[in-house]
Amino acid sequence: MLTCVHLYVAYRLSMPHIEEMMQECGVFVDHTTIHRWALMILPVLAAAFRRRKRPVGNSWRMDETYVLVGGQWKYLYRAVDRDGATVDFLLTAKRDLATARRFLERAIGQHGLPDKVTIDKSGANTAAVKHIQADTGAPSELRQVKYLNNIVEQDHRAIKRIIRPMLGFQSFRYARILLAGIETMHMIKKGQLDCLDKQVASAADQFYSLAA
Structure with missing residues (x-):
């Protein structure tokens, strides 16, 4: 689940693209299921990120x-x-x-x-x-x-590049949830997550750590 959701918010991929990629890895999951996973998981991860977000400049x-x-x-x-x-x-x-x-x-x-x-x-x-x-x-x-x-x-532009393959959002609620996930991943890539173990980790591993 986390892998699919991470791919969606980290790269310029549509849900059908991720469905095809997972099938090539031997995992069969429908793109509508991936969408439901994203709506369920991303609010939790975004809230966890805000608690561990590094301070910003003034x-x-x-x-x-x-x-x-x-x-x-x-x-x-x-x-x-x-x-x-x-x-x-x-x-x-x-x-x-x-x-x-x-x-x-x-x-x-x-x-x-x-x-x-x-x-x-x-x-x-x-x-x-x-x-x-x-x-x-x-x-x-x-x-x-x-x-x-x-x-x-x-x-x-970094945010727009990710959302462009989505061709718009179905509803305001879905947009808010998915954009929060995209922004969270974007901030992780910029090094804005305070890593608890103080060790260098990939952006993907940092994203997964929010679920711990």
Whole structure:
């Protein structure tokens, strides 16, 4: 089960591709079963990862990208620090002040207040950061410098490469679960999992360790 789910969130493979690969290894499993396994396992692994996630830097780059869900475009909010480590992510139906603020509050709840937040020219994101500044009294610096946000825009592409063979998600619930798994695997590849045994392990072994 873990092998199938790992292949799905780690590589540019569709469920039928994984079904064929497993058959070549002598394991016969239907792609719909793999899908059910992913929906069952990934929330557990994503929650375990959040408990063992390494701290991130205090200079954040925040942006959103588009994801196709049920034939409609939805918004995936994401932020990385200046070194490219993922701060947080959130799939939403809307792109507005309330949503941007919810994303920031979620990220701050996990990592604390940043010293700097770099965004694009989005009015909603600007207002959200200013509201957080006013509510907390924190002297976080708000920057709107296009080239500084290149790092998060490039990081979007790693997620998009994995989801492209999926041709969109069937429902918002499925999208949230599967994207959480993809983001978790992406963060593991970037070395963001605090390995309990302090030994170097492959990204796959780190992923499997979340189930322990």
